[in-house]
Amino acid sequence: MATKTPAEAPASKAAPDAKRRSERSRRAIYEAALALVTEVGYGKVTIEGIAARAGVGKQTIYRWWSSKAEVLLEAFIDLGEQAAEAAGGGEAFASLPDTGDVAADLKGVLRATVDELLDRKYDAPYRALAAEGVVNRELSEKFVQQLLEPGLKLYVARIEAAQAAGQIREDLDPRIAMEFFVSPLAQRWLQGTGPLTHEYTDKIVDYALHGLAPR
Template sequence: MAQKTAPDSTRRSERSRRAIYDAALALVGEVGFSKMTIEAIASRAGVGKQTVYRWWPSKGDVLLDAFLDLGGQAHAEANKDGEGADTPYEIPDTGDLEADLKFVLRATVDELVNPKYDAPYRALAAEGMLNPQLGAEFVERLLEPALQLYVKRLRAAQEAGQVAPDVDPRIALELWTGPVAQRWLQRTGPLTHEYADRLVEYALHGITPR
């Protein structure tokens, strides 16, 4: 009887890949990005370092893929009882722009203050400043897709007459995403739902008396 080597090989590769992801995420939280090495990732994952190098050129690339996979798992888990596990992220469109923006910005705050996401996200943000290639991938694969969800929602609001037609959605979204990112990166204050709500309110209604 012929051996079914291909399926077994595929399963082994997937197990190794998952172990490498888990190892990278664990190590960056335990020792930090600067002390994390390919050798340490391989040892923690129970694979040879050449296995890691075969798939990724650097520890930053490993961590980026691991972090993206972590977000995908969270999305699938959140939608396991519904029909959205395999669909792209979307900002809800209930017809109430303010409520929808508060909902998604609160979710962003919850993710940023979650220790599971905090260490790898900070490591990628910092390393992306020093490594232009990784920084470009970080923006292209992680940040920009998330920001484009805001663009899509704001354009829908423009079509509904809820946002002025001459507003550039790509600039407007920075009124609330920018302050959240700055407060998180620099730890200038607590990240809370209340803070997220105020940002949305100030962005939509302004700060001068009406």
């Protein structure tokens, strides 16, 4: 049984000592990265720029991250945690609301999502990460795992609850059902194939639940 102790790691070039890490620098880097992405656009963000803005040596960035995409990913995750902590006391979005009415619940969540996607503070970095992920498998995995998946799981759970309540057919794969609510929104946001409005997401929910074909 080749179980490894967690304290191992042969690493290619000696891992830095996380205990000595400067919290102050980390925060400054996050802030600089987020600010720059919104100000100049992801393509024009440079490691050098982040370092300068954060008042930090370049090496301090290279020591802890391996690309600007990774910096931004962590910065954005941190931004989410900050927001969550500020908003709710504990786990902010542990689950989607469940009033017993799936349609209403989903409409509410999607409206909130639209608002968030249109918020300058989130749009630029989130979009940058999505773009990078499209073309960079490694980042994509982290992006999906750490940012997307937690949100998607909430939908899946809510749909399962609806199935139990008889509001959604039991024979459907909730993982796929969930995409009817999320993907149209995602595509409009990412590719700009149409406007993001509350009316739009309301319709999405209605169409999806009742189907396109006449009854």
